[in-house]
Amino acid sequence: MAPQILIATASRHGSTFDIADEIARVLSRRGFVVVDKAADETEGIERFDAVICGSAVYMGRWLPEATAFVTRNADELAQRPVWLFSSGPIGEPPQPEGDPQGIAQLLERVGARGHRNFPGRLDRDRLSLAERVIVGMLRAPKGDFRDFPQVTDWATEIADALAPLVANSVATDQADAVRKALLTAASH
Numbered sequence: 001m002a003p004q005i006l007i008a009t010a011s012r013h014g015s016t017f018d019i020a021d022e023i024a025r026v027l028s029r030r031g032f033v034v035v036d037k038a039a040d041e042t043e044g045i046e047r048f049d050a051v052i053c054g055s056a057v058y059m060g061r062w063l064p065e066a067t068a069f070v071t072r073n074a075d076e077l078a079q080r081p082v083w084l085f086s087s088g089p090i091g092e093p094p095q096p097e098g099d100p101q102g103i104a105q106l107l108e109r110v111g112a113r114g115h116r117n118f119p120g121r122l123d124r125d126r127l128s129l130a131e132r133v134i135v136g137m138l139r140a141p142k143g144d145f146r147d148f149p150q151v152t153d154w155a156t157e158i159a160d161a162l163a164p165l166v167a168n169s170v171a172t173d174q175a176d177a178v179r180k181a182l183l184t185a186a187s188h
């Protein structure tokens, strides 16, 4: 059975889900079974060999459902490879720099292997009235600053790190097939 990876993501206006989908695409092509879900729709994580959790950043923080996913599953997450990502900075060059608040604590709590900040998208038409007021006051640049090649590269790094899991599962499947063939031969 191919190794299974959960991608649990929180997004308010959809652009972070697109980043998760690109990570899922890369990992699927590398032979993993990927479940790509909203962080607040996930159930138990026991069956997954590795987990990636990401969130859009608002007012300096992850969305609550992503933080809740990590804290709710912290003990299980600590027992498997985990990566975190954030999507937020906008403009050229993307601002603000630095990790969202609370990320260092989450990384430490689950022993995550890494965290990556990806540039985001600010699409005025999708914002609520309150959000429009805030981005207006901040004079935040509008546009889509996401860098999908950067996302592809990061997902490829994760696939490389987890490649031994795929090799092990292929070896186990082959051993099972040989065992079945021997049992069938012995019964005739």
Ligand SMILES: Cc1cc2nc3c(=O)[nH]c(=O)nc-3n(C[C@H](O)[C@H](O)[C@H](O)COP(=O)(O)O)c2cc1C
Binding pocket: 010, 011, 012, 013, 014, 015, 016, 017, 056, 057, 058, 059, 060, 061, 087, 088, 089, 090, 095, 096, 119, 120, 121, 122, 123, 127, 131, 134, 135
């Ligand atoms: C009201 C508001 C506040 C934001 N605050 C931050 C912030 O503090 N840091 C950041 O990096 N990005 C911030 N952003 C940018 C969003 O994180 C970015 O647009 C992101 O791509 C949105 O993701 P989503 O479409 O998945 O919700 C803010 C955007 C809005 C509308």
